Amino acid sequence: MVLKKWAYILIGCLLIFSTGEVKGQSFYVELRNIYDSYNSNDETALPYVKRYIQKAKQEKNYTELKNAYEDYSNYSSNKAVKIKYADSAIFAAKKAGNNDLLSSAYLYKGSLYYFYDKNYQSALAEYLKAYQYSKNSNDDYLKYKIVYQIGLVKSYLGYYDEALVLFNECIAYFEPKTKEKNYPTQVYNDSKGYLNSVHQAIVCYRHLKEYKKADSLITVGFQLAGRSKDFLSEKDYFVKCKGISDYYHKNYQSAIQNLNQALPVLKKNDDAYWISVSEFYIGKSYLGLGKENMAIRQFEKVDSIFKKRAFIFPELQDNYDCLIHYYQQKNNSQKELAYTKDLLKVDAILKKDFPYLSSKLHTGYDGQILTEAKNKSENQNKWGLLVIIILAVIVLLLFFGIWKYYQNKKLVELKYNELEKKLQRQNKTEESTSYENISVQGKGLISADIFADLQQKLKDFENSLGFKESGLTIDRLANSFNTNKLYLSQYINDTKGSNFSKYLSALRINYITQLMHNDSKYLRLNIQGLADECGISSRTNFSNLFQEINGIRPTDFIRQRKKELGEGSTS
Template sequence: MKYIYSFLFFIPFVFVFGKDKAKLSYDGIRKNYENYAENDISAFAFINPYIQKAKKEKKYPELFQAYRDAVFYSKSNSRKITYADSCLDAAYKSGSDDRVATAYVLKGSVYYAKMRSYKAALDEYLMAYKYSKNTGDLYLKYKIAYHLGVVKNYLGYYDEALELFKPSIAFFESESKNKNLHQFQIFNNRKGYLNSLHQIIICYRNKGNYEKADSLINIGLRQTFNNRDFVQERSYFLKCKGLLEYHNNNYQAAINYLQQSLSLMKNDFAWAAVDFLYIGKSHLALGNEHLAITNFKKIDSIFEKSNFILPEIRENYELLINYYKDKNDAKNQLFYTTQLLKADSLISQDFAYLSPKVHREYDTTTLLDEKGKLEKANSWGIFFIILLLLSTVFLAVILYKKYQKEKIILQKYALLQKKLQNQDYILENRFSNDNIQDRKTVHVAETLKKILLEKLKKFEENKDFNQKGLTIQKLAAQLETNSIYLSQVIKEYRGMTFNKYVTNLRIRNITYLLYEKRIYLNYTIESLAKECGIASRQNFSDLFYEINGIRPTDFIRKRKKQLENKADNESLKDVPGLLPDN
């Protein structure tokens, strides 16, 4: 029987369609396209009346279902996205958070499975999680967790991805054996289990745990053997087996497994490109250079058509460039150099985490040198190459500087946070009995000095430094001394002038308030400066940086993010696997 259920698009089966469309039930209409294949637009002969009926009767749950079906049977990706948006609108109008979450998963699945737009997919999956937090539908929860794990996996967060896949695969495996479920639910859980298994294998392979990956591959191959319902999943396990054989230098075995994978794989250009790469590399290792280049060129055809590339595939262009360099074919060398630059640009955009870690035999410096040689043999395309090279260098510099700046800010914030968690932060290096006894001076009598220091200690502890219009004369009067004695004691025991002493206390105090009281994080820098009695925004920022080692804007940004993450983590604690254990 043809299943139109899928792990990416959960489209329930339908029932009966009669002659009079106006009098039919919704289930009756849907029965007519039950066995249609995905992307078969002839299904719209029934879906369109379904949509019109639901709109007319304002039956939003049914309209939601109709648009889900429309996504599945639409042929073009743009139409799928359009119908996914309509599905989301109907879900909101139905008032069901479960439907809203499902609609977001649906849209994210189009971005991921059909368009390989991981950033867009992640946005949709995160929204799906938001609306599924209170659901009792565990299948929906673990389905969302799976999709979040897939995006994390592709972006290179392998440990985080594993924390999502492990509970998901346990749930799907258990439910796939639940005899109380409908056969289609069992099928969906089985599909979820096999897809999760594939993703876990990818994680272990990328982490270098080939022994664990091999044991899981063998499980996947056994469970998909001679099973027509899971042909696509079997192609993934064959692909993984081929990659493992290549790693073990069993090149002919690798070719055999990868070719089997390609023969079963349907509509997955990303993994097909991986198959072609390792078939080509295996032929290269066996000395079959012509066959290797043929496979490498197939990858370029996929890249041209899809405008997508995995970081792992980048090596394909380095191999092609080397091949044509050895052949003294400057024209093709230039062409594949241009393709490599284009690939790097896309990788930088979609794989910000993985891109810096990808081994670059042809880094920017090498490309610049090669470009100079190639320009002599090929005058065309010069400006295009220069533009791409400059863009690549500029982007790399900007990203590197931003990364370094954020790293330093984070380190300084962590250091300051540690200080703030100490209750003595505001009164750090305050006046104490110890330094009163140790210090000596001939200018102020010891008895008067001790009394004055005790008063200054209380002045700090009571935070009297926040008084408006505080001057040294005013404070001297409050402490029953004179400004000369007061100035001398502050300078001797704190090593600073009165104005700097008071400013230091006020900056530390406002820093503590920013850390402890969320309301202060919404103040403008000007307002914070005013709170400290500092005239200008710039002066406040400079003083804050001088005392704390970090700008107030950066401190506020990091503290807000920390509080948001803390709130998110608290809300995720009740969902197994969505947060890693500490």
């Protein structure tokens, strides 16, 4: 490989100092062949690229000048220089007067913002310009590169279903291209497009918890990437995916091994995003193995990367939750506060990015897709218009659903906190109602002796958990008390402030809620199991009563309590 590289350098020197023996387009082809196999950020390619730029400028060949500027950006290791030459490529594309070139140049600049800084706002702005200039293009390869990049932004926003649709479109386009007989460069580009699309589809399936589909695509990725040495870097990205999959399958040692194997390539590519994700899952795997101290070191590595690069990935909030929980346990309030502030920074970035990117995607891409579809449909038939309206409603419902989701999340947290306070109050002994304080109607029906007898028997009934008996009625309870149901009903009305049915439901729900709060094993029961435990026969009736009495659904209570106890799972 070293000899091959030096051979290319020698040929390059001959070209650079040649007096014009190589003419026309062949000059660009021959010169580019010298450095085409170099890795990105390898500045030994730059002397040849400078010669490329000089030649294109002399000939006012703006198409080649655009390519040369992008090459210089690619092989420079300086991020500011990368952006500068990307801007020059856009300028050259404008001079060439070719919309495909201009679209490609904007797409390239956007990919720099995405890959090196995860600056989604700047990246999306360039992608949308690329999309505008590609609308009338016949270059399908260019169009699907744009679709892929839009998919990346949707994935970042958490629209995994929508992103998956776009990545599957890319897979459907690129996969047959990898088997066609074409120029080696084009086959390489199509294969890389296919591998990248498969990789991102795996990411979406993982976040959607469709682990079997993700694992299946990991196998596909390994098969293609393993065919050529050109895709060793891509292969390590699938090794990284395998490591994350191992974590979710609780193969923690294998997860650590695979993620550590992938890290050198991720670091070589300066891919801070996937470095952070990998370090995070190594930490989670150490937690799974019970090696808490090693896990915390991993989470602190992720924190260090965030402080340097200030970008977001879905697991970052969980990373800080783990650190905060750890230092809470260690009574280290200083570090707990520091990581809490970092978590608030993450939340602030999300709040800044999410509305902006969602709006831009809607107006700049989704909205235009809908508009174009609408224009086509109007030329076809009136039913097409109905389809567009339905699609528009779906988009609006999607945004409303996202807003509603966050509102509901806040409401659940509020209701949970209120319920916890209620549970604390219930632990205090309640004062019994005296005979003197009951209603006139009650005194007319129940004597003081009967009142005292019912008071003791009902107290014994509650203490012995008699209310857990399924199918219990007031008639049956009155019989067991050797009294009549009118006395019992009146007593419950006066002392409990409700009828027998509501009184019994409150006893059962309060009992099971206390169990769920105090003993985590009850959090692992399903709804029917919880209903059976407190004497309610129907799971639907249990859920309705639980929400009516506690103000929160049982599933939401379980989720919040698990989160509070640190038993929640990372998505």
